[in-house]
Amino acid sequence: MSILEPIEESPRSLYQAVYAPVKAEIILAGIKVGLFSHLQEPISAAALVDKLGWEPRATEILLNGLASADILLKQNGLFSNSLEASRFLVPGRPTYLGDHLLNTHRMVTGGLVGLPERLRNDTPPQTQQTGQSGPTDWSAMAEGMANSARAGRVQMVLPLVLGLPEFTTFRKMLDLGGGPGLLCIAMVQAHPSMRGVVFDNPAVGDQARQYIQEHGLTDRVTFLGGDYMSDSLGSGYDLVWASASLNYCGERLDELVAKVYNALEHGGVFAVLQEGLTHEGTKPSEMVLPMLAWRLGSDEGINFAQGQIAQAMLEAGFRSVRSRTVQTLHGPMDFDVARK
């Protein structure tokens, strides 16, 4: 091949992919050492080193790297949090995402460690980060899930529910796989009288009850612990909401959707926000790539193809199903609304 041979394709996206973890690593390093709580006011690298006793060269490199990645601002040699860092990376704030990002990073990358060895049927290397090999520990993640709900997901989801024409007529809703319950709490708060039930693994019950109490909603919101495949979901609901929670039904989606159908009142609404994969299960990549490690590391979950949930809803007997794709913080997801 001549050195002057024109190249039509560009390797840019390959370089970008290899550079991307640098940004993640420096953000995670900053979270782990509690950097961001010291940067609410502008401070020099030297002053930070004096204050915290950190290694000067590594401190300066980290600060400059974070400024390069727009996580910090740098002006006249002083570093301070960007608006984003201030809102999401300063511990103690209700929107603090540090622990959630660390957990999420472990979930999305840990299970990929040793992939070449696994493909070759070799023994995977023993590292600290072997990732998920069993079921996700949702109770350990509950606080982070609550913060991440407050940090944009409630704000994104609420208009979807408020936009349902029946919303004002709802008397009782179920948040299926509702985690620590922040979404259900927000939906109930937005309604004058609707009551809510958060259904999830009993392990997240204590945290959910605490949030319900903190929001003064113990008379309107309850937590029901159980496994949605084997336990009763209760009954008499006008709305069943499920976001990112149906993935754990294995091959039994039809059974779960039928169970929801039976738990709903006549005219009730089943609203589901889930990934809807297209292009033979390869797109949208924002939905596919973060789930690879989880799928490799554990056989607990499945992904849904676009239309799969809508089809299951029709087969369960719902009289109509409307579907659309909505943009979320995590990428495009499908919003399927079925009416009984």
Ligand SMILES: C[S@@+](CC[C@H](N)C(=O)[O-])C[C@H]1O[C@@H](n2cnc3c(N)ncnc32)[C@H](O)[C@@H]1O
């Ligand atoms: C990704 S989180 C989503 C939480 C919440 N719906 C949201 O959108 O923030 C998935 C939730 O499903 C719950 N879950 C998974 N399998 C379940 C099961 N078999 N029965 C009840 N809840 C389950 C988990 O405990 C977790 O809280």
